[in-house]
Amino acid sequence: MKLLLPRTVRGKVAAASALAMALLLAAGGIWLYVVLRSNLLDNTTGRTELAARKVAAQVNTGTVRAQLPPPDDGVDLVLVLDERGRMTAASQETGAAGELADLRPPDGQDSTSRLLNDAGRHEVAVVVRAQIPGGPASYVYGMTVLSDVDDATGAIGWALLASAPPLIALAAAIAWAGTGLALRPVTSIRTELAEVSSSELDRRVPDPGGADEIALLARTVNATLDRLEQAHVRQREFVADASHELRNPIAAVRSRLEVALAAPDLASVRAALDDTERLQRIAADLLLLARLDAHPQPLAEPVDLTLLAAEDTARRRAARVPVELLADAPVPVRGDPAQLERMLANLVDNAVRHARTEVRVRAAREGVDAILEVADDGPGIPAADRSRIFERFVRLDAARARESGGTGLGLAIAREIARAHGGELSAGAGPGATFTVRLPGRP
Numbered sequence: 001m002k003l004l005l006p007r008t009v010r011g012k013v014a015a016a017s018a019l020a021m022a023l024l025l026a027a028g029g030i031w032l033y034v035v036l037r038s039n040l041l042d043n044t045t046g047r048t049e050l051a052a053r054k055v056a057a058q059v060n061t062g063t064v065r066a067q068l069p070p071p072d073d074g075v076d077l078v079l080v081l082d083e084r085g086r087m088t089a090a091s092q093e094t095g096a097a098g099e100l101a102d103l104r105p106p107d108g109q110d111s112t113s114r115l116l117n118d119a120g121r122h123e124v125a126v127v128v129r130a131q132i133p134g135g136p137a138s139y140v141y142g143m144t145v146l147s148d149v150d151d152a153t154g155a156i157g158w159a160l161l162a163s164a165p166p167l168i169a170l171a172a173a174i175a176w177a178g179t180g181l182a183l184r185p186v187t188s189i190r191t192e193l194a195e196v197s198s199s200e201l202d203r204r205v206p207d208p209g210g211a212d213e214i215a216l217l218a219r220t221v222n223a224t225l226d227r228l229e230q231a232h233v234r235q236r237e238f239v240a241d242a243s244h245e246l247r248n249p250i251a252a253v254r255s256r257l258e259v260a261l262a263a264p265d266l267a268s269v270r271a272a273l274d275d276t277e278r279l280q281r282i283a284a285d286l287l288l289l290a291r292l293d294a295h296p297q298p299l300a301e302p303v304d305l306t307l308l309a310a311e312d313t314a315r316r317r318a319a320r321v322p323v324e325l326l327a328d329a330p331v332p333v334r335g336d337p338a339q340l341e342r343m344l345a346n347l348v349d350n351a352v353r354h355a356r357t358e359v360r361v362r363a364a365r366e367g368v369d370a371i372l373e374v375a376d377d378g379p380g381i382p383a384a385d386r387s388r389i390f391e392r393f394v395r396l397d398a399a400r401a402r403e404s405g406g407t408g409l410g411l412a413i414a415r416e417i418a419r420a421h422g423g424e425l426s427a428g429a430g431p432g433a434t435f436t437v438r439l440p441g442r443p
Contacts, residue, residue, distance in 0.1 A: 017175035029160040052142035059130035122146040201229040285409040292416040299336040327363040346410035347374040354378035
C-alpha cells in the first residue's frame with residue numbers, strides 16, 4: 001500500500017511536528033512510568049522489610065508470640081517459618097507458607113525480596129533471617145499486595161495516553177499556524193510571480209525584509225526578474241535593429257534587381273551582389289552573436305597574441321592606412337584561436353575604417369594579464385559613447401560605416417569573445433580611439 005504523505009510544506013511540517021511530539025511523549029511516558037513504578041516498588045519493599053525486621057528482632061530475643069499483631073505502614077502479612085518450612089507465627093491465617101518456603105536469603109546476606117503474581121494479583125515478599133542465640137534459624141516473611149502501586153502507575157499510564165492526542169494535535173496545529181505565518185511571504189511571492197508576463201516584466205515580488213531565507217529568495221527572484229527584463233529589452237531592441245539593418249539592403253537588392261530586369265545593366269547587378277554580400281555578413285555576425293549569447297565554453301588551446309597580431313598585420317599590407325605591430329615578445333594565452341583571430345580582426349577593421357594615417361597594434365604582458373591593444377589616429381570616441389559603442393548596431397558615424405561595409409556588430413562581437421575568454425574589452429581616450437583587450441595570461 002502506498003504511504004500517503006502531505007503534499008504541502010505546511011502539511012509536512014505539521015506532520016513532522018506531530019510525529020516528533022508523539023515520539024517525545026512515548027519516550028517521556030515510558031521513562032516516567034518506569035521510574036515511578038520503580039520508586040513505588042522500592043518504597044513498598046522497604047516498608048515490608050522494616051515490618052519483617054521488627055518481628056525478626058523479637059525472634060532473636062525469644063519474645064515472639066504465635067499470634068503476631070497486624071503490621072503497620074500498609075504491610076498485609078508477617079509470618080515466621082522454621083528451617084523445615086513450618087509456620088510458627090503469623091499476623092493472620094494464611095496459606096502462603098508453602099509458597100514462601102523456598103524463598104531464603106542467599107549466603108552472606110540476611111534478607112532478600114521477590115515479586116509474586118498470585119492469579120493476577122501482584123505482591124512483594126521480603127524474607128529476613130532470624131535466630132535465637134544457640135538455637136535453630138527461623139525466617140521472617142513480610143508480604144504486601146501491590147494494589148496501590150498498580151493503581152498509581154495505571155493512573156499515570158492512562159493520563160499519559162489520554163493527554164497524548166491533544167498534545168500531538170496542539171503541536172501539529174502550532175506547526176501548521178507557524179509555518180503558514182512564515183510562508184505567507186512565499187505565497188505573496190508566488191502570486192506576484194504568477195502575474196509576471198512578457199508584457200509586464202517590470203513587476204517585482206514583495207521583499208519581506210530581514211536576512212532570512214525567504215527574504216533572500218525574494219531578492220534573488222527580483223534580481224532574476226531584473227536580468228530577465230534587461231535581456232528582454234536587449235532582445236527587443238536587437239530584433240528591431242536587426243530588422244532595420246536587414247530591411248535597407250534587402251530593399252536595395254530588390255530595387256536594383258528590378259532595374260536590372262527592366263534594363264539589364266552590369267553595374268546594377270554588381271551593386272545588388274555587393275548588397276547581397278553585406279546581407280551575408282550581417283547574417284553571419286548575427287549567427288555568431290547568437291552562439292556567443294549561449295555562453296559556450298571556448299576552446300582552451302595555447303595561443304600567442306603576438307603571433308596572432310603579426311599574421312593579421314601581414315594580411316593588411318595593402319590596407320587603406322599602414323598597420324604597425326608593436327610587440328617584441330610572445331604573449332601566451334589559452335583560448336579559441338579562431339575566435340581570438342576574429343576579435344582582433346574586428347578591432348583592426350574598425351581602426352582602419354576610422355584612422356587618418358596609421359593603426360598601431362600592441363601585444364604585451366602586464367602582470368598576470370595579457371594585453372592586446374589596437375589604436376588609431378582617427379577622430380576618437382567621446383567619453384559618453386565609450387560604453388555604448390559596444391552595443392549592437394551602434395554606429396557613431398552611421399553613413400560612413402555603411403559605406404565602408406560595416407555591419408554595426410563588429411565591436412559587440414569582439415567584446416563577447418573577450419568575455420567568453422574570461423577577459424574584457426574597453427575603449428580608452430585618444431588622440432584617436434584605443435581599444436584594449438585584457439585576457440588572463442598563460443605562464
